[in-house]
Amino acid sequence: MMNVRFENIEKFYVSGYTMKTSEKTLEKDRAEIREKYEATLRTVSDDLYFIASMSEDVMVYHLGVKVPTLELVTDGATCVEVPASRFAVATVLEGEPILATWHKFFNLFETDDAVLNGVKIGLDYPLNFEFFAKDGTCELGIPVK
DSSP: OOOEEEEEEOOEEEEEEEEEEOTTTHHHHHHHHHHHHHHHHHTTOSOEEEEEEEOSSOEEEEEEEEESSSOOOSTTOEEEEEOOEEEEEEEEOTTOOHHHHHHHHHHHTTTTOTTTTTOOBOTTOOOEEEEEOTTSOEEEEEEBO
16 A cells, blocks of 8 residues: 655755656666766755656656755756645655556556545646655655645
Protein backbone atom coordinates (compact mmCIF):
# COMPACT_ATOMS: atom_id res chain seq x y z
CA MET A 1 0.00 0.00 0.00
CA MET A 2 1.35 3.38 -1.00
CA ASN A 3 1.61 6.05 1.69
CA VAL A 4 0.11 9.29 0.27
CA ARG A 5 -0.37 12.62 2.00
CA PHE A 6 -1.72 15.95 0.74
CA GLU A 7 0.31 19.10 1.11
CA ASN A 8 -0.14 22.73 0.09
CA ILE A 9 3.22 23.83 -1.27
CA GLU A 10 4.13 27.46 -1.80
CA LYS A 11 5.74 28.58 -5.04
CA PHE A 12 9.42 27.73 -5.23
CA TYR A 13 12.23 27.71 -7.75
CA VAL A 14 14.64 24.96 -8.80
CA SER A 15 17.98 25.98 -10.30
CA GLY A 16 19.81 23.32 -12.26
CA TYR A 17 19.95 21.46 -15.56
CA THR A 18 17.27 20.36 -18.03
CA MET A 19 17.01 17.35 -20.34
CA LYS A 20 14.40 16.03 -22.76
CA THR A 21 13.68 12.33 -22.59
CA SER A 22 11.00 9.70 -23.16
CA GLU A 23 9.64 6.93 -21.00
CA LYS A 24 11.69 4.48 -23.08
CA THR A 25 15.05 6.15 -22.21
CA LEU A 26 14.09 7.82 -18.92
CA GLU A 27 16.05 5.57 -16.55
CA LYS A 28 19.26 5.88 -18.59
CA ASP A 29 18.84 9.64 -19.11
CA ARG A 30 18.10 10.28 -15.41
CA ALA A 31 21.22 8.37 -14.43
CA GLU A 32 23.32 10.34 -16.93
CA ILE A 33 22.12 13.78 -15.81
CA ARG A 34 22.62 12.85 -12.15
CA GLU A 35 26.12 11.55 -12.85
CA LYS A 36 27.00 14.72 -14.74
CA TYR A 37 25.57 17.35 -12.33
CA GLU A 38 24.75 15.86 -8.91
CA ALA A 39 28.14 16.54 -7.30
CA THR A 40 28.06 20.17 -8.45
CA LEU A 41 24.49 20.68 -7.23
CA ARG A 42 25.24 19.06 -3.85
CA THR A 43 27.85 21.78 -3.22
CA VAL A 44 24.82 24.11 -3.07
CA SER A 45 22.33 21.85 -1.23
CA ASP A 46 22.05 18.24 -0.07
CA ASP A 47 18.41 18.16 -1.21
CA LEU A 48 17.80 17.62 -4.93
CA TYR A 49 14.69 17.95 -7.09
CA PHE A 50 13.66 16.56 -10.44
CA ILE A 51 10.89 18.73 -11.87
CA ALA A 52 9.04 16.87 -14.62
CA SER A 53 6.64 17.98 -17.31
CA MET A 54 5.17 15.66 -19.88
CA SER A 55 3.39 15.86 -23.20
CA GLU A 56 2.25 13.03 -25.46
CA ASP A 57 5.74 11.84 -26.37
CA VAL A 58 8.28 14.13 -24.67
CA MET A 59 9.23 14.30 -21.01
CA VAL A 60 11.25 17.24 -19.76
CA TYR A 61 13.21 16.69 -16.55
CA HIS A 62 14.96 19.47 -14.67
CA LEU A 63 17.48 18.35 -12.01
CA GLY A 64 18.36 21.02 -9.49
CA VAL A 65 18.21 22.52 -6.02
CA LYS A 66 15.54 24.65 -4.41
CA VAL A 67 16.38 28.37 -4.41
CA PRO A 68 14.47 31.39 -3.02
CA THR A 69 14.40 33.37 -6.31
CA LEU A 70 15.05 32.82 -10.01
CA GLU A 71 18.77 32.56 -9.38
CA LEU A 72 21.28 30.43 -11.23
CA VAL A 73 23.39 28.49 -8.75
CA THR A 74 26.05 27.14 -11.10
CA ASP A 75 27.49 27.82 -14.54
CA GLY A 76 25.18 26.71 -17.32
CA ALA A 77 22.19 26.35 -15.00
CA THR A 78 18.62 27.36 -15.78
CA CYS A 79 15.83 28.00 -13.30
CA VAL A 80 12.28 26.61 -13.22
CA GLU A 81 9.38 28.08 -11.23
CA VAL A 82 7.11 25.59 -9.48
CA PRO A 83 3.83 27.47 -8.85
CA ALA A 84 2.02 27.11 -5.54
CA SER A 85 -0.38 24.18 -5.54
CA ARG A 86 -1.88 21.35 -3.54
CA PHE A 87 0.05 18.15 -4.13
CA ALA A 88 -0.47 14.48 -3.46
CA VAL A 89 2.92 13.33 -2.16
CA ALA A 90 4.04 9.69 -2.03
CA THR A 91 7.24 8.23 -0.62
CA VAL A 92 9.23 5.83 -2.79
CA LEU A 93 9.93 2.73 -0.74
CA GLU A 94 13.57 1.80 -0.34
CA GLY A 95 14.68 -0.45 -3.19
CA GLU A 96 11.65 0.35 -5.36
CA PRO A 97 12.35 1.66 -8.87
CA ILE A 98 11.16 5.25 -9.26
CA LEU A 99 9.50 4.80 -12.65
CA ALA A 100 7.46 1.84 -11.40
CA THR A 101 6.44 3.88 -8.34
CA TRP A 102 5.34 6.75 -10.61
CA HIS A 103 3.10 4.30 -12.50
CA LYS A 104 1.57 2.97 -9.26
CA PHE A 105 1.04 6.53 -8.01
CA PHE A 106 -0.66 7.72 -11.22
CA ASN A 107 -2.76 4.54 -11.32
CA LEU A 108 -4.20 5.36 -7.89
CA PHE A 109 -5.98 8.30 -9.52
CA GLU A 110 -7.65 5.98 -12.05
CA THR A 111 -9.28 3.87 -9.36
CA ASP A 112 -11.58 4.56 -6.43
CA ASP A 113 -8.64 4.35 -4.06
CA ALA A 114 -9.71 5.26 -0.52
CA VAL A 115 -6.32 6.91 0.12
CA LEU A 116 -7.16 9.62 -2.42
CA ASN A 117 -10.77 10.06 -1.29
CA GLY A 118 -11.91 11.21 -4.74
CA VAL A 119 -9.10 13.71 -5.32
CA LYS A 120 -8.14 14.09 -8.99
CA ILE A 121 -4.93 15.10 -10.76
CA GLY A 122 -4.78 18.81 -11.57
CA LEU A 123 -4.48 18.34 -15.33
CA ASP A 124 -4.15 22.06 -15.98
CA TYR A 125 -1.01 22.12 -13.85
CA PRO A 126 2.15 21.36 -15.83
CA LEU A 127 4.69 20.02 -13.30
CA ASN A 128 5.29 16.98 -11.11
CA PHE A 129 8.30 16.63 -8.83
CA GLU A 130 10.69 14.15 -7.29
CA PHE A 131 12.40 15.27 -4.11
CA PHE A 132 15.57 13.55 -2.93
CA ALA A 133 16.36 14.40 0.71
CA LYS A 134 19.88 14.20 2.06
CA ASP A 135 18.84 11.16 4.15
CA GLY A 136 18.13 9.23 0.92
CA THR A 137 14.33 9.51 1.05
CA CYS A 138 12.63 10.11 -2.29
CA GLU A 139 9.16 11.66 -2.55
CA LEU A 140 6.99 12.09 -5.62
CA GLY A 141 4.54 14.96 -5.99
CA ILE A 142 1.53 15.24 -8.29
CA PRO A 143 -0.63 18.40 -8.35
CA VAL A 144 -4.24 17.75 -7.39
CA LYS A 145 -7.52 19.60 -7.39
